[in-house]
Amino acid sequence: MKTILTLTLLSLISFSATAQHEHQGDHQNHQQAEMQEAHRHTQHLDTLIHHYMDAKNALVQDDFESAKASMQAFADEVHSSSEMNQHEEHAEKHEKHHSNMVVAVEEASAAENIEELRAAFQKVSKELITAVENQGYDGTLYKQYCPMYEGGSNWLSKKEEVENPFYGQAMHSCGDAVEEISQP
Structure with missing residues (x-):
């Protein structure tokens, strides 16, 4: 026993x-x-920020072709990344944001001139700012604001000095850095 x-x-x-x-x-x-x-997710956001900054800088210089190419690379990342398309954990939260981003990048892809591209860039900026504020970003970005473009528009920059993508060289420094977004 x-x-x-x-x-x-x-x-x-x-x-x-x-x-x-x-x-x-x-x-x-x-x-x-x-x-x-x-x-x-970090790689995806880094890729988006990279292409976004290239587009922003080209718009600041009034360079339509370079800005459009950068926005196309941004759109390709939005359309192909599993982070944008298969993020089941936060599906409800991302659904509206993702659909708004897709509409914005499609408008950017269809832009035939710099004014249309700037209007699409405004929408892309809104959605990207939302993503960065909600999910964080490993680095420092500046949320900037131009009160003159379309009743007020925000964009992101890697530097605090304002270089306006909505007016380019015509009103190069119009706007203010309104917020520093950084992660410890």
Whole structure:
């Protein structure tokens, strides 16, 4: 009887240790998946910010062709990234934001002149600012504001000095840096 009791006790201890080890493994796998998800998201946002800044800088210089090419690269990232298209964890939150972004990038892609591109850039800026404010960004960005364009428009910049993408060289420094967005 003691042998059966001892074997039963050892089996329970072994089962408990195995279950605990499997639970720890599941927890570690979950943490690794979350880290990979965060890394993919960071890469996605970095890519969007890169193309956005290229477009903004080209608009500041009144360079329609370069601005349009940069906005097309931005649109390609929006359309192809799983972060924009398959983010199930935050599907409801992203649904409206994503659909607004898709409309904005499609308008940018269809722009036939710099005025149309600037109007689309205004919409892209609104959605990108929302994404950065909601999700954070690993770095420092400046939210800037021009009171004259379309009743007031915001955009993002990597530097505090204002260079207005909506008026380009005609009103190069119109606006203000209204907020610093940074992550520790």
